[in-house]
Amino acid sequence: MGLLQKILIPVLGLVLAFCFYSSRENFKPEMLKGKRVIVTGASTGIGEQMVYHLARMGAHVLVTARTEAKLQQVNGKLGTHTCTHRHRKANLTLQVVERCRALGASSARLVSGSMEDMATTRQLVEVAEAELGGLDMLILNHVGKSYFNYFDGDVGHVQKLLNINFLSYVAMTVSALPMLKRSGGSIVVVSSMAGKVGFPFTVPYSATKFALDGFFSSLRQEFSIQSVNVSITLCILGFIDTENAMRAAADVLLMSPAPKEECALEIIKGGTLRQREVYYRYASTKLPLLLRDWAAELLDLLVRQRYRPERLRAA
Ligand SMILES: NC(=O)c1ccc[n+]([C@@H]2O[C@H](COP(=O)([O-])OP(=O)(O)OC[C@H]3O[C@@H](n4cnc5c(N)ncnc54)[C@H](OP(=O)(O)O)[C@@H]3O)[C@@H](O)[C@H]2O)c1
Ligand SMILES: *[C@@H]1O[C@H](CO)[C@@H](O)[C@H](O)[C@H]1NC(C)=O
Numbered sequence: 001m002g003l004l005q006k007i008l009i010p011v012l013g014l015v016l017a018f019c020f021y022s023s024r025e026n027f028k029p030e031m032l033k034g035k036r037v038i039v040t041g042a043s044t045g046i047g048e049q050m051v052y053h054l055a056r057m058g059a060h061v062l063v064t065a066r067t068e069a070k071l072q073q074v075n076g077k078l079g080t081h082t083c084t085h086r087h088r089k090a091n092l093t094l095q096v097v098e099r100c101r102a103l104g105a106s107s108a109r110l111v112s113g114s115m116e117d118m119a120t121t122r123q124l125v126e127v128a129e130a131e132l133g134g135l136d137m138l139i140l141n142h143v144g145k146s147y148f149n150y151f152d153g154d155v156g157h158v159q160k161l162l163n164i165n166f167l168s169y170v171a172m173t174v175s176a177l178p179m180l181k182r183s184g185g186s187i188v189v190v191s192s193m194a195g196k197v198g199f200p201f202t203v204p205y206s207a208t209k210f211a212l213d214g215f216f217s218s219l220r221q222e223f224s225i226q227s228v229n230v231s232i233t234l235c236i237l238g239f240i241d242t243e244n245a246m247r248a249a250a251d252v253l254l255m256s257p258a259p260k261e262e263c264a265l266e267i268i269k270g271g272t273l274r275q276r277e278v279y280y281r282y283a284s285t286k287l288p289l290l291l292r293d294w295a296a297e298l299l300d301l302l303v304r305q306r307y308r309p310e311r312l313r314a315a
Contacts, residue, residue: 026273030058031057032059033058033059034060034106035059036060036062036136036183037054037060037138037139038062038176039063039139040124040139040142041143042061042064043063043092043093044244045242045243046242046260047063047141047142048096049263050268051063053261053264055099055100055104056103058106060105061109062109062131063093063097063100063111064113064124064142067089067090090112094110097110111124114164115163116144116163118168120168128179129179136180137186137187137271138180139267139268140172140188140189140190141190142165144164146204146205148312150312157204158204161205162208162211164208165205165212166211166212173187177230181228186233187230187232188235189212189232191209192206192236193238195210195212196236196292197300201249201252217234219232220276232276233270233274233278234277235267237280237285238258239253239255239284241257242260251311253307254305258281263280288303
């Protein structure tokens with residue numbers, strides 16, 4: 001134990017720190033200038049912050065969300081006649097696009113549609129082809145709404161969430177692959193610690209995130225065997241301070257959330273540098289995962305200690 005503590009742990013720490021910092025230092029914002037990027041689920045949260053970073057770096061950004069504002073945008077005017085909830089939401093998403101333009105994006109567009117419908121995924125990719133003439137980076141980030149509580153046995157909800165959080169990622173990848181092969185581009189998949197370790201109170205969500213790891217890690221192997229020059233970056237995020245995550249989990253989770261702005265930047269850096277995986281924050285994701293294969297039960301226990309189940313909202 002003495003030997004372990006004195007030598008092995010510091011050496012391991014140094015190796016990890018070296019890997020981490022050596023790849024981070026290579027990133028330059030100019031790398032994104034003029035790049036054509038799709039960010040799904042960019043109307044709020046981490047996706048929204050990603051498109052702002054990309055805009056500042058001078059990329060072409062294609063923002064997606066469910067909002068039905070496509071026609072309004074094509075006509076170049078906002079619907080001001082009625083102020084239903086749907087219109088208000090659509091206008092908020094258009095503000096994201098407007099802000100991208102103001103921040104210096106080479107171009108910014110909104111394409112709307114629900115990812116529950118696989119036909120939408122094809123349409124989104126077709127817009128990129130028609131309007132941008134290709135694609136350099138596909139950032140898959142959207143998630144469907146789920147509950148934060150004990151598994152309620154609703155199989156239909158699991159199926160719906162698999163469609164939104166997993167199958168649409170597969171379908172987008174299939175549709176975008178010809179363009180990505182042409183550009184030597186990148187696929188960035190936003191996942192979670194809940195897609196690497198069993199977390200309580202997010203059973204359907206965790207299932208969809210584990211599925212992403214299986215699909216994209218296998219696909220990466222095949223790309224490597226076939227010399228397909230398209231990188232796949234899987235992002236393992238801890239607790240991030242987006243509005244939706246805070247509303248769902250802040251009372252129950254004994255953890256301080258990390259900032260969404262920095263999180264968004266780390267995802268873009270990792271994707272641009274064609275890293276295999278991104279861990280954010282590093283200390284609360286990669287380090288606990290070192291326990292997973294050697295002391296799984298200890299990790300499970302440490303995870304459970306982070307929760308206050310008595311504070312769950314009555315279902
Ligand atoms: N925040 C965290 O603590 C945390 C932790 C780990 C991992 N992550 C991952 O980070 C990513 C972003 O999370 P976030 O917290 O930023 O989420 P968020 O703020 O809830 O954003 C979700 C996005 O997905 C869109 N969306 C929802 N349902 C959709 C549907 N059916 N079809 C198309 N788009 C849909 C939403 O827009 P509309 O509602 O307008 O459609 C929104 O733009 C997710 O993959 C999440 O799993 C987050
Ligand atoms: C793969 O694509 C990247 C980025 O587009 C490029 O820098 C690299 O040279 C390509 N590699 C090969 C072997 O074509």
